[in-house]
Amino acid sequence: MATRATDPCGRTGRKLAIFLQLTLNGLAVGCIYGLVALGFVLIYKATELVNFAQGDLLMLGAFVTFMGVVWWELDYWVAFFIAIVVVSAFGALLDATVLRRVIGQPQFAVVMLTIGLGAMFRTFASVTWGSEIYTLPTPFSGVTVIGGVTLSHQYLSIVAGTLLLCGVLYAFFTHTRIGIAMQATSQNQLAAYYMGIPVKLIFSLIWAISAGTAVVAGVLLAPVTLIDINMGLAVALKAFAAAVLGGFGSIPGALVGGIIIGLIELYAGATLPEGFKDTAPYIVLLLMLAVRPQGLFGTLARKKV
């Protein structure tokens, strides 16, 4: 106690700084998981399909942006925007041509189909862009140091980007006619048909939004993990865990679940022995499933009234 009192900027201060640093990084990584989980949840709520190719859409988004910035020497934001548009359109097309046909089929068929699609996307990426690891130049390369805590702009940009995107999506879903129609379709598909809501088009739009969210996650993540054809795999797996943790089907749950998984991962990496960084999130998930199987924000067997 005595040493701490006389030495405020010593070990305790450093520990605090490390802790804050970890928290920021965990928050940022968690935001990425949250965004990908959001993609899972949006599609699941509307169509009851689980899209295991979500992580590969993220990878495609990162590559398209990379292609724009490095090959065609476009401005970062322009390339970012193009990637969102292209991959979202691709997501909608995917729904309209392939996924629509498996609605109502056994879940197993859907799981196999989306895993297969993911593998196809990775093959496509390795043929098109090669299997090397690429760096995406971004405007967020600096750091800000506040009281001994190094705030990397990359991580800050992830948190800010996630907040911005969530705000935009929230406004869209609650204040626009088509956004409310999407909610309505998710809640009661049959009734949506009776209202004259073009349910099939709505599904495609939800796929587009979901793919767009994955692109944002991919581009924000790119400077941290670098871009390669497998970048989506690990992220998608943890994001899936995040979605389950939050209660599959809950949008705030997906984000909170993502952040929890991100924080656990970083804390475990710093304090526990080697290897726990990647297993700790799943251990927490297993505990969660044992204690509260419906997840943080989920409801058990929601009954239609």
Added chain:
Amino acid sequence: MAEPILKVANIETYYGPIMAIRGVSCDVPHGGIVTILGANGAGKTTVLKTICGVMDPQKGSVIFEGREIQRMDPDKIMRLGIGHVPEGREVFPFLTVRENLRMGAYTRRDPDGVAQDLETVFGYFPVLKERADQRAGSLSGGEQQMLAISRALMARPRLMLLDEPSLGLSPKLVSEIFDIVVRINRERGVTILLVEQNANMALKVADFGYVLEVGRIVMADTCARLLEKEDIKEFYLGIKEQGARGQRRWKKRKTWR
């Protein structure tokens, strides 16, 4: 008689291998109230689902305002002017009452007309106005039924399909809702096709009735005359004749069997 607004001709509808509708035909005249009566599992709901496009008939045709609509997508059929109040109400539970009503007007592009209709339905069902910003899932069964009817009305349909609006409601609420249904028909000129198990109520408000049994129409007549028929009295209205106890049950057969 003028051309009916809805003409169903010999439809046959299947659930997988099971034939639920075995060649049903019925006409709904402009501005009328027509009811289809039948017990559980008679196929009443299936007839409505076939009309509104949720199920496709294997054979036969559905003609709305002179246009064949069988095998069209349900959202397209709805846009033609058919409103559907589904069995079990099917409101959007996590949207507010107001949002539910706005969804009813999803296909419309005239905000002024929509606002006006919103006031009209609030006039029909003042309780909905009180609860306008409450989630629909938190409403009582009766209020949800009112919401489902209002929501269908928001699209300004020319034909409204009502599937068991009395289901699970108290007798007082049932008569309240039927009063409004009649008002909607009289005041707004909406043609109504009503499917009911509550034959008593349905025959009182409707002009013409069909009786459906195991996928077939077994009787069709004006409601005044249906109310007089012995079979209807006994099997649908529960009015029993005087007679030797015990015997009646074994001897009596429905005349159409």
